[in-house]
Structures are given as structure tokens and as C-alpha cells.
Amino acid sequence: MGALNEFLQTKGIYTLVMILFFLGVYGMVLSKNYMKKLMAMNVMQVAVIFFYLCLAQKEGGMIPIFDPNVPDAASYINPLPHCLMLTAIVVSLGTTGVAIALLMRIKEVYGSVEEVEVIRRASK
Amino acid sequence: MIQHCPVLIVLLPLTAALLCLLFSKFNKNLGSWLVIGSIAGSLACSLQVLHQTLTSGEAIHYWMGNWEPPLGIEFVIDPLSAVMAVLITFISLMVAVYSKPFMRKEDWLHIGGYYTLYGLLTVGLCGMVITGDMFNLYVYLEVMSLSGYGLIAMGGKKSMLAAFRYMLIGTIGASLYLISVAYLYAMTGTLNMADLGERIMPYLSSPPFALAVACLFIGFGIKMALFPLHGWQPDAYNFAHPGSAAFIAGVMSKVPAYAIIRFFFYIFGVNNPIISTALTVLGILGIGGVLIGSIMALAQYDFRRMLAYSSVAQIGYIAIGLAIGNMYGFIGAVLHIINHAFMKSALFLVIGGIQYRFGEINLYRLGGLNKKMTLSTITVTLAALSMVGIPPTAGFFSKWYLMLGAYQGGQYFYIVILVISSLLNAVYFFRILEQMFVQHEASLTEINRHEGKLGLPPEMAIPILCAGIGILVLGFYSVDIVDDILKSGLPEVFLR
Numbered sequence: 181m182g183a184l185n186e187f188l189q190t191k192g193i194y195t196l197v198m199i200l201f202f203l204g205v206y207g208m209v210l211s212k213n214y215m216k217k218l219m220a221m222n223v224m225q226v227a228v229i230f231f232y233l234c235l236a237q238k239e240g241g242m243i244p245i246f247d248p249n250v251p252d253a254a255s256y257i258n259p260l261p262h263c264l265m266l267t268a269i270v271v272s273l274g275t276t277g278v279a280i281a282l283l284m285r286i287k288e289v290y291g292s293v294e295e296v297e298v299i300r301r302a303s304k
Numbered sequence: 305m306i307q308h309c310p311v312l313i314v315l316l317p318l319t320a321a322l323l324c325l326l327f328s329k330f331n332k333n334l335g336s337w338l339v340i341g342s343i344a345g346s347l348a349c350s351l352q353v354l355h356q357t358l359t360s361g362e363a364i365h366y367w368m369g370n371w372e373p374p375l376g377i378e379f380v381i382d383p384l385s386a387v388m389a390v391l392i393t394f395i396s397l398m399v400a401v402y403s404k405p406f407m408r409k410e411d412w413l414h415i416g417g418y419y420t421l422y423g424l425l426t427v428g429l430c431g432m433v434i435t436g437d438m439f440n441l442y443v444y445l446e447v448m449s450l451s452g453y454g455l456i457a458m459g460g461k462k463s464m465l466a467a468f469r470y471m472l473i474g475t476i477g478a479s480l481y482l483i484s485v486a487y488l489y490a491m492t493g494t495l496n497m498a499d500l501g502e503r504i505m506p507y508l509s510s511p512p513f514a515l516a517v518a519c520l521f522i523g524f525g526i527k528m529a530l531f532p533l534h535g536w537q538p539d540a541y542n543f544a545h546p547g548s549a550a551f552i553a554g555v556m557s558k559v560p561a562y563a564i565i566r567f568f569f570y571i572f573g574v575n576n577p578i579i580s581t582a583l584t585v586l587g588i589l590g591i592g593g594v595l596i597g598s599i600m601a602l603a604q605y606d607f608r609r610m611l612a613y614s615s616v617a618q619i620g621y622i623a624i625g626l627a628i629g630n631m632y633g634f635i636g637a638v639l640h641i642i643n644h645a646f647m648k649s650a651l652f653l654v655i656g657g658i659q660y661r662f663g664e665i666n667l668y669r670l671g672g673l674n675k676k677m678t679l680s681t682i683t684v685t686l687a688a689l690s691m692v693g694i695p696p697t698a699g700f701f702s703k704w705y706l707m708l709g710a711y712q713g714g715q716y717f718y719i720v721i722l723v724i725s726s727l728l729n730a731v732y733f734f735r736i737l738e739q740m741f742v743q744h745e746a747s748l749t750e751i752n753r754h755e756g757k758l759g760l761p762p763e764m765a766i767p768i769l770c771a772g773i774g775i776l777v778l779g780f781y782s783v784d785i786v787d788d789i790l791k792s793g794l795p796e797v798f799l800r
Contacts, residue, residue: 201479208472221475228479228486235490261489264439268482271446275475278453282468289461302465 193234201227214286214293218279225272229265236261309349309356310366310379313389314431316342316349321423328416336407339419340400343426347393350430354386358792365436373436374496380436383793384638388433388562391642395554395649396426402653402767403547405760406660418458422548424451425556432559438485438495441563445481445527449474452556456544463543470536477526477533480519487516501571508576517582520567527560530586530623531593534616541612546656549608553615554649558641561622565638569795574629587627591721593620598728607655607667610732611648614691617725618644624718625706631798633709635790640702642785643690643778647699650687650771654680657760657768662748667736672745677759681740683772688733690775693726698778705786 204227207220241257242250250256283293290298320342328335357364363382367373381389400422407415428448435441453474457467489495491512492503507513522533529537541553564586572579597617604610618640625637657680658673659665674681690697703722710718760768778785 201483205476208476214468217472221472224476224479228482231483232486235486260495261486267439267443271443271478274446274450275471278450279468279471282453282457282464282471285457285464286468289464298465302462 332412374499466539481523484519550652590623636705643698671743701782
């Protein structure tokens with residue numbers, strides 16, 4: 181049990197994030213519906229965001245707002261990954277917006293968002 | 305004012321792009337001229353920084369809001385990135401003027417939207433080459449990609465599908481790059497590229513570094529359409545808006561290649577086992593791309609699709625040049641980035657012109673085109689000769705440097721591949737020339753009739769002429785370009 185506990189404590193969260201990331205890629209490759217592909221893409225992006233947040237985490241660290249009583253930088257968690265991920269969240273929002281706009285046009289033109297159906301009608 | 309030139313390269317098109325829709329609402333041509341003017345300003349700034357960095361001989365550092373790096377974001381302009389910025393803004397300006405006639409019948413929303421996306425694409429590409437911050441590069445990568453998806457989707461019915469597929473694959477690429485940044489940041493605690501280059505030293509053979517390089521490699525490999533990852537590219541180039549296809553095909557896949565150069569040669573250095581393994585893989589994939597791309601191009605009858613597959617092959621050349629890993633190989637790769645941007649833009653400009661006038665893209669139906677569109681056929685001839693690699697056109701010199709590098713490095717295998725692919729290039733490009741000059745006149749229906757010597761509206765004819773002349777100029781002055789510009793921007797690895 182000791183080995184398992186240690187693994188979960190040190191690498192467990194990263195393993196979960198990795199599984200989430202590859203679930204996203206798996207869904208994007210294998211699902212036949214464009215909307216589902218888009219959802220899988222979002223799952224993948226969220227996995228990347230989690231990855232950054234895990235990096236910033238530190239045991240015993242406090243929130244990164246400067247307190248004059250605690251001048252030691254080491255006792256705060258790293259705020260930078262969170263800031264980066266704010267940008268990444270905006271980017272993923274933008275990507276999702278563009279994707280949904282494209283899907284709406286695809287639905288308008290081809291009458292479906294099922295991959296097989298769309299490709300059949302597009303090749304006509 | 306002069307010292308703010310680096311930031312104006314991205315700031316001018318960004319402001320213009322965001323104001324474009326508003327101005328288009330008042331007058332449907334105002335917004336487009338605003339964007340074109342801003343890109344011209346951006347070109348002037350790029351030329352100024354190129355001049356400045358060449359005369360002073362050192363890189364220009366511009367600190368955003370005067371925050372000192374490594375904490376603040378900086379723009380770093382050395383000769384290589386300045387040349388790339390000039391290349392991007394020049395081709396962008398050409399194609400922006402060129403796409404005006406396509407928009408004549410559209411309403412203000414279309415014109416405004418098109419030029420907004422176009423301006424943002426220019427911003428993204430320029431930002432990627434001049435930034436000195438890893439995460440900032442990701443942001444510009446996404447600006448470039450999102451506006452690129454939009455421009456590709458504007459091409460008509462089938463283009464939406466191409467854009468959506470490209471978006472799915474492109475997002476995987478961007479996410480992988482983001483993961484790579486996470487690993488590098490976790491190892492070194494910095495996002496600044498110059499700072500990273502120093503702090504990464506102790507980790508250069510560690511497993512996380514290998515993982516970071518792999519993610520970076522695949523991420524940019526997807527974006528630059530490296531051989532097994534090129535699936536999105538033929539459709540995207542084929543169905544992109546005919547006005548912007550020249551810019552998308554010419555420049556959009558070169559800038560990720562530049563990013564790989566920046567990371568591998570300037571930041572990490574090629575003298576460690578992980579990077580040299582990555583470069584070997586790059587070379588093998590490059591060979592695959594050169595062969596498969598050329599063979600697939602032979603099989604196409606759609607002119608644009610053929611050019612798209614030929615792009616896969618040309619990216620393969622760049623990959624081979626980097627894989628050779630000595631000075632001549634490197635120069636060959638960078639020179640090929642520049643030359644190929646011009647050649648492919650010229651070809652796509654002409655095919656757009658043919659599409660504008662006749663609505664025809666089947667290359668077996670272009671017989672006797674030399675009588676109808678003389679200027680365009682001359683440009684096609686120049687570009688085709690350059691693609692095959694016949695002196696004095698530009699394409700010869702980049703291939704020459706690649707072969708010189710392969711010879712010096714003792715990698716004769718690459719020379720064989722280069723010769724084979726040049727022959728394949730000759731087969732599929734001379735096929736077009738034969739159609740245009742020798743075959744009987746095909747019966748083409750004129751969609752947009754245009755009499756006169758140019759055969760096209762002047763806004764389209766002048767960029768086509770510029771691109772054709774550009775190929776010759778790049779060929780004649782290639783020695784100067786290499787000696788004065790590229791050699792002064794070589795990575796440190798080759799100077800020792």
C-alpha cells in the first residue's frame with residue numbers, strides 16, 4: 181500500500197490529467213459527430229489547464245496576495261500559471277466560439293453534423 | 305518614435321483590424337484601405353528594424369511597458385526575425401491589395417470581416433516571429449490560427465468543413481505546444497526565451513526535457529504541415545478564400561517552421577543528444593514529405609490541390625535543411641523559407657486570378673492561357689522554374705545550399721532525395737507549362753471579363769508582377785541576402 185500511496189501523492193494528479201488529455205484526443209479522433217468532437221476538444225483543453233494549475237500547487241502555500249507579515253516568497257503558491265491559464269481559457273472560449281459558428285454553417289449547408297452524412301453530401 | 309518600431313509592427317495592423325468593421329459600416333471600402341495602409345506601415349517598420357539591426361549588428365530588445373525581462377514580456381529582433389517580419393508584411397501587403405477585386409460585389413459586412421481577419425492573421429504571424437516570450441508566442445499562434453480558420457471558412461461551401469477539420473487538428477497542435485511550455489516552465493521557472501536558454505542548461509538530458517521537445521515538435525509539426533501531420537493542409541489550401549489563399553499558403557506554414565528553428569537552434573542549441581535525435585526524426589519525416597508530397601502532387605488535376613501537396617514537399621526541404629544541422633544546411637532551410645513563400649504566393653496569386661476571370665481550376669482546361677493572360681503565365685513560368693530549381697531563379701540557390709550542406713556533412717543520401725524530388729517537381733510543373741503554352745485553346749467561360757494587356761484588374765496584376773519579379777530578385781541577390789543578412793543572424797552553434 182505504501183508504494184501506491186506515495187504514487188498517488190506525488191504523481192496521481194498528473195496521471196489523471198494525462199488520462200483526461202488523452203480521453204479528449206481519443207474523442208476527437210473517434211467520435212463520428214462534429215459536436216461531440218468539439219466537446220472532446222474542450223475536454224482536452226481543460227486537461228491542459230488542469231496541468232498548469234497542478235504545477236502551481238504547493239503544500240502549505242498560501243494564496244498569492246502579499247502579506248507584510250509573511251515576507252518570504254516561498255510560502256506563497258506560484259500565481260503565474262493561473263494568470264497564463266486565464267489567457268488560455270479565453271483562447272479556448274474563442275476557439276469554441278469559432279467552432280460553433282462553423283458548425284452552424286455546416287448544419288445550414290449540409291443539414292447535418294454527422295461526419296459520415298456531411299462527407300457523403302460534400303462529395304456529391 | 306523610431307525606438308517604438310518593433311511594437312508598431314504588430315500594433316498598427318491590430319488597431320486597424322479592430323477598427324476595420326466600424327469603418328466599413330460607414331463606407332464599405334474605407335475599412336479595407338485602413339487595413340492595407342496599416343500593413344504598409346508595418347512593412348515600413350519592419351524595414352526600419354531590419355536596417356537598424358543590420359547596421360548595429362546586435363539584436364533589438366523592446367520591453368513591453370518598460371518591464372524588465374525576464375519578468376516582463378519583450379520583443380527581440382535579430383536579423384533572422386527581422387527578415388521574417390519583412391517577408392510576412394511584404395507578402396501580406398501584396399495579397400491584401402490583390403484581394404480587393406474579389407470583394408467588389410460583396411456588402412460591407414463581408415468586406416469588413418474579411419479584412420479584419422486578414423489584419424489579425426498578419427498580426428499573429430508577425431507577433432510569432434518577433435516575440436521573445438514563450439507564452440506570448442502561444443497567444444500569437446492562436447491569433448494566427450483563429451483568424452486563419454475564419455479566412456479558410458470564407459471560401460465557400462466546402463471550405464467550412466476544411467476549416468473545421470483544420471481547427472480540430474490545429475487545436476491539438478496548440479495544446480501540445482502549451483504542454484511543452486508547461487514542462488519548460490516547471491523546469492526553469494521562466495518564460496523568457498533568452499533566460500530559458502541559460503537556465504535549461506542543467507536539464508538538457510533529462511526526461512522532462514525530452515518530453516517537452518517531443519510535444520513542441522509535434523505541436524509545430526502539425527502547424528507547419530510536416531509530412532505525416534499534413535492531413536489538414538490540402539483541403540485548407542484548396543478551399544480557402546481565393547483572395548487570401550496566396551497569403552495562407554505562402555506564409556502560414558513557414559512561421560511555425562521558424563518557431564522550430566528559434567527553439568532548436570537558438571534556445572536549446574543543437575549540440576545535445578535529445579535535439580539531435582529530434583533533428584534526425586525531422587530529417588526522416590522531411591524525406592517522407594518530399595517524396596509523398598511530390599508523388600501526390602503528380603496525381604492531382606486540381607491546380608490548387610496540386611500546389612498544396614507540393615507545399616508538403618517544400619516543407620520537407622526545410623526540414624531536411626534543418627536536419628543536416630550544419631551552417632549551409634541551416635542557410636539553405638532559411639533561404640528556402642523565404643524563396644518558397646514567394647514562389648507559392650506567386651502561384652496562388654495566379655491561380656486566384658484564373659479563378660476570378662474564368663472560374664476554372666482544373667489544370668487540364670487551361671490550354672492557350674498564354675494568349676489570354678500573358679503576364680500571369682510569365683509569372684507561373686518563373687515560379688515553376690524556381691520550384692524545379694533552375695538558375696537564375698530563387699529556388700536554385702536554396703537547393704544549392706541544401707546540397708552543399710548535405711555534401712559537407714557527408715549525408716549524401718539527402719542529395720539523392722533532393723535530385724529525385726527536383727525531377728518530380730519538373731514533371732508536374734512542366735505539365736502545367738505545356739498546358740498553358742502548347743495545348744489548343746480551351747473553351748473557357750469568362751465570369752469577369754477583362755480586356756487589355758494585363759488580362760486582370762490592375763490591383764491583381766501588379767501583385768502578380770511583383771511576385772514574379774521578386775522570384776528573380778531573390779535569385780540574383782541571393783548571395784547578398786546570405787552574406788549580409790542571414791550570416792549575421794546565425795545561431796551561436798555555427799559561430800564557434
